[in-house]
Amino acid sequence: MAKASFTRMARSFGTIAVVLTLSVVLASCGGRNGAEHPPEPGDQAVARVDAKTVWASDVKREAVAQGLIGEGEPLDVSSDLFRRVMDEVIDQKLLASEALKRKLDKDPVAQRRLAAARERILGDMLVESTVSDAVNENAIRGLYQEQLKLAKQSEEIHARQIVLPSLTEADAVKKLLGTGASFEALAMERSTDAATRFNGGDLGYFTTDVMPEAYETNLKAAKVGQIVGPFEIDGGWAIVKVEDRRLEQPITLEAARPQIVRFLTYDQVRDLLEKLRGRAKVQTLIKAPQDVPGAPQEPASAPPALSGPPKPDLLKPGAAKPVPPPPGAPLQPPAKAVKP
Template sequence: MLTATLSTAACSRSGDNRPPEPGDQAVATVQDETIWASDVKREAVAQGLIGEDETLDATSDLFRRVLDEVIDQKLLAGEAQRRRLDSSPLAQRRLEATRERILGDMLVESVVNKAVSDQAVQTLYNEQLRLAKTSEEIRVRLILSRTKPEADAVIGILGQGAGFEAVAAERSIDEATRFSGGDLGYSTLDVMPQAYADALRDKPAGATVGPFQTEGGWAVLRVEDRRKENPPTLEQARPQIVRYLTYEGVRQLLEQLRGKAKVDVRLPAQTPPASPTTSAPSAPPGA
């Protein structure tokens, strides 16, 4: 919290009283130094109180609370300067570290803003749709019995024309689904128990499957529907795409900077712990 406040205070200092942003509003002065609405919003963002794209109403309680914190910080900083606490070599290094952190953040924001454009998000989304392997979803109903004779009896009752939902409500021992007619909803085979997936793999909609043994008893299933899994919409996928583009933008920037800079790490080489075998971690699927 203190670091965020110091960073904001350092950013808001200026040598004149011109608005730092078009349409900015002066909201207070401390010793003839103006505090702008953008200073207050920046501090609120730094503290995680609002998002970067959110607005902060100057009449809100939150704005007034953060404004008071900015005023207090300016008073503290001014008193520290009056006492010449900023003149020691250690203080200068700490101030320079804060300045470097702010400048680094500004560079990253600039790079990310260019990398995470609407066009870039749309392009990556289209590429994901092109490469995605669409799975099939299956909607299934379940009647679970304790023993095979009980499950065979269920098959007999269904064969006489009884409704699957009614039999599930009357006879299934699966308390989670019996009162919804045994409805398990839509899911893909890869997330089902293996016994269910094996039994359902080639069965069409309307088919009754079983009985077969599972961990919970003996299962009889009915395939209600099969459909192609709907891919996420652009808005559903946007947060993940933005995170990826942000990460890639920063990674590429640092890779370029490290490639051009002379970096000499002066630490003793670490001795890796002894182990029978050492191997690089496996790449994720599709990498």
Template structure:
């Protein structure tokens, strides 16, 4: 069973976004000398021109780099912690140097700083909205609903022997009819490298995921029956059906990440619909009608040249 929920890549972890923006913002904040721990239990692990570097600063950077997950511990005595501390110090020094050179006064840089601030604030409101909505009860409720709605089907467990020719397959079928071991013959004769060394075991599967030739042969087969040979891609197959059972639903733990993505998407979508409904949003994008056969500009290509306004003659040649 697979959950019928939308695929959605939720916004990146808030801490990762904060870390990504911190280089730009550090120039504005680098002279703050507050000795108040920003988080409970925080301790100073370094100072840069008297400004403290806290344990939480280092952990935030480690999360941004993917060294640890959000909320996971990072031993201050470990090499990754020491290395990340050095990187935070280097970033502080570079940011301070950028401020000394007044790079943060450039209008283009100020726009980037403003965009970083917007991203941080946007993630804050998303985080606050989603945190209350994605509860264990909400996850279990959606899981039970999807289990109830899923279409019941049947799983088959089978083994196969794959050989190159029909004649060889017929010879193996006769050996099986006279008492030969399917598992032993699969290991000895089968060409399927993926299954031959485990006795041809295909595991449990539903017939709808199999090639048409397998689906047609297996649908009417009963447990314990050996069918074939029949032609398949790559040769001829003999298949032994070992078991048939109702398809087992996906477990809650296996479905949990997908459910969380869906609930996150659902909450963010509702929030954005509400905000768009309350705001006056105008867009001024030009659309070009599709012309059959017209080459399309690559998504990563340079922007198309803008049409010059009517009447503009400056810089033109006669």
């Protein structure tokens, strides 16, 4: 048997419990058979297994579960990926059907596993429903505007630099600049900084707090067009030309959207779990672990499991980059939660 077949079979066995769970749920619905009706508007029948329809949405859901596509991403029914995942879905249905014929679902261990899978599915559906209602366009825009009002904008500087290995060479270049020589040309010819040399010494826009102290000290009061230096830095001497000064530009709503959705999602999940735990009577029947001498200790500053990520600072560069989920977070933010 080919290696790909083993992989496909492994995935099929890994999801068989979920398939069986869905079979049990359907069987409990008064014997109604809605399999031939599209489960989603515009859904397409793509295969049949013993007269039971496989829908395009079934295949797409499996592709999302395997991490082959993201939630909300399209999956062309004519693509090789779709056909490969469709074959896996068919295999899952065949395996689940055979398991039911052999009455494996009647085994007590199997029933506990099916019940656990059912609880996971229902829990995920509750979270998706809660998030879908709360994480909408108004909430996203509201948090964005709130952050814009609270944020403090720093000043950005656009500058170019020439880095020389010695003060003598730096003074010589400074004299050439004084005679009208091109700063960009001298940077390309003389600078030893490989990161900026070949683009004319361009440092782009930056705030001085992210630069080494020598830059902050020398550029703090520099005016646009002024050439500053030479001043000593790590690895040599720098001559810097200030090209522009401006207020730091806030990140756009679209760039910040992924971070905002993520924050709002975890905020909703945290609140939901806190409410459920507050209403329920939860007892832990096992003893707390004893301290072992020499074992690593969790720092006192570690966040609680349900604390969620901090509110994003939308005006800082890179604010829209995804943050790791908080400990214990049950889901990734579903893309369908955002309603235009």
